[in-house]
Amino acid sequence: MAFNPKRTPPAELARLVEAEAGGALPTTTPSSPLASQPARRRAEPTVQINFRASMSMAKLIATLAEQEGGSTRKLFARLLAAAGHSVPEGDLHPHVNRRRYE
Numbered sequence: 856m857a858f859n860p861k862r863t864p865p866a867e868l869a870r871l872v873e874a875e876a877g878g879a880l881p882t883t884t885p886s887s888p889l890a891s892q893p894a895r896r897r898a899e900p901t902v903q904i905n906f907r908a909s910m911s912m913a914k915l916i917a918t919l920a921e922q923e924g925g926s927t928r929k930l931f932a933r934l935l936a937a938a939g940h941s942v943p944e945g946d947l948h949p950h951v952n953r954r955r956y957e
Contacts, residue, residue: 898945926951 863871908916920930932946 898950899943 916927916930920927923930923933926949928946928949932942932949936942936947
């Protein structure tokens with residue numbers, strides 16, 4: 856035989872708690888530090904892009920990316936934006952998720 860607890864509806868449960876407390880429960884409103892902040896937009900999903908290139912092109916891309924701050928994603932996003940394409944902000948300024956030992 857399994858134990859099946861009695862399910863008390865929320866309104867009745869609130870009435871029972873209030874009666875037990877003597878009817879003097881203060882009303883509360885939820886207040887959290889997050890409630891005052893606007894909701895963050897979810898980042899657009901990312902995909903991995905691979906292509907074959909010559910060794911000299913790969914070295915050129917790596918060199919240019921290092922000059923841009925070390926990210927090929929940022930390099931390509933900046934080049935596309937400079938060419939007049941609409942590039943998402945998350946690609947122009949990606950979140951850096953590298954481990955730092957300094």
